[in-house]
Amino acid sequence: MHPTPTIGVFDSGFGGLTVLAALMRRMPNARYAFIGDTARLPYGSKSRRTVARYASESAQFLVREQGAEFLVIACNTASALALDAIQDAVPVPVLGVIEPGAAAAQAASQTGDVLVIATDATVHSHAYKAACAARNLRAYEKACPLLVPLVEEGWINHHVTDAVVRIYLGELTSDAAAAGMSADTLVLGCTHYPLLRSLIERAAPRGITVIDSAESTAEAAAHLINGQPGQVSPESSPQHTEIHCFATDSVDKFERLGSRFLGRPTGNVQLVDLGG
Numbered sequence: 001m002h003p004t005p006t007i008g009v010f011d012s013g014f015g016g017l018t019v020l021a022a023l024m025r026r027m028p029n030a031r032y033a034f035i036g037d038t039a040r041l042p043y044g045s046k047s048r049r050t051v052a053r054y055a056s057e058s059a060q061f062l063v064r065e066q067g068a069e070f071l072v073i074a075c076n077t078a079s080a081l082a083l084d085a086i087q088d089a090v091p092v093p094v095l096g097v098i099e100p101g102a103a104a105a106q107a108a109s110q111t112g113d114v115l116v117i118a119t120d121a122t123v124h125s126h127a128y129k130a131a132c133a134a135r136n137l138r139a140y141e142k143a144c145p146l147l148v149p150l151v152e153e154g155w156i157n158h159h160v161t162d163a164v165v166r167i168y169l170g171e172l173t174s175d176a177a178a179a180g181m182s183a184d185t186l187v188l189g190c191t192h193y194p195l196l197r198s199l200i201e202r203a204a205p206r207g208i209t210v211i212d213s214a215e216s217t218a219e220a221a222a223h224l225i226n227g228q229p230g231q232v233s234p235e236s237s238p239q240h241t242e243i244h245c246f247a248t249d250s251v252d253k254f255e256r257l258g259s260r261f262l263g264r265p266t267g268n269v270q271l272v273d274l275g276g
Contacts, residue, residue, distance in 0.1 A: 005225060008068025008092075009059045011035045012041040014152070014254065015191030016074025017261035019097065022194075022218035023072065024241045029227065032243040033066035037274065039249035043077040044121025050076060052085035057274045063090045066244065071219055073097065074191055074214075076118060080127035093224060097191065100220040101213035102131035105185045108209045109137060113181040113209075115172055116141040117200075118189030119148065128189050140176040140183065144168045144190075151192045152257060157199070165196060166203045173205055187211045195261065245269045 007030050009020045020034050035058050038041075043051050055078040062068040071094045073079045073086060079096030085093045105114045114137050116128045123143040132139035147168075150161045169186075169253045171265050188194060188206050203208050222228065245266045247254040258266035 004029055005069045006031045006067045006070045008062030008066060009074050011075040012037050012043040014257050014261050017258055018191050018194040019074035019217050021263050022214045023221060026218050026222040029240045033068055035062060035246040036254060038247045044119060047136040048081045052082040055082040055086050056089035059086045059090045059157040063092055070225055076122040076190055080122055095221055097213050097217045098127050100132050100216040101187050101211055102135055104211045104216035105187050106135040106137055109185040111182045111184045112137050113183040114139045115176055115183045115186045115187045117144045120145055122189055126168050138181060140181055142172040148192045151195050155194050162199050165199045169203045185209045188213055246273055248271045248272060
């Protein structure tokens, strides 16, 4: 791979920008191309075949038009339903967000019991449960559908969001305990959730380790690209990292919300048409 690789990052919307931010902290000298397929979200309501087609088209755009040498699928739904199809569609390495999250949970858990919070679509796919089971972990999954709109509303530290997080985690831990689990690890199975990490850590029971799948994915990508996990250092300066953002709709909204997820301005977002 080129000494300064071009890394393509794909999501159906904005949340994957938290993965891009984590990647930039570990590999600030790489060049990044990000596409959000905002014209066709949400992917969660689509069939597996449709998700595979949409995701593959975005992946091909990043490789063919932007010269991406490595792809990160920063979308839990696409990672769960279409990773194989994406890998078949492009001639470069492809990494999803689910396997790195499960691997980080395995490394962190002492009891072998893991909690997962995610969107309805991701939970119904049971992708995290399967990835954890492959590592001899038991996973209890819970859909938290209110969290994404609260994040996109900007209510990151709002008392309403705090109350919703506490209700969800209270239900989750009670249900998991009733199922005979002794969970000591919580996986954030949605790329919006890293923005709520501080709220989630305060609301989680004592002794629970919170796994940020965006950070886990960035660490895994850095290891695959550079042969090492790419430790974040104070000297890293992602503010000057070269990024190019694309969206299939709502460019103004993308620029407005994107900076919240990315932690810096997105720059001018270009509109692209990937078809119907």
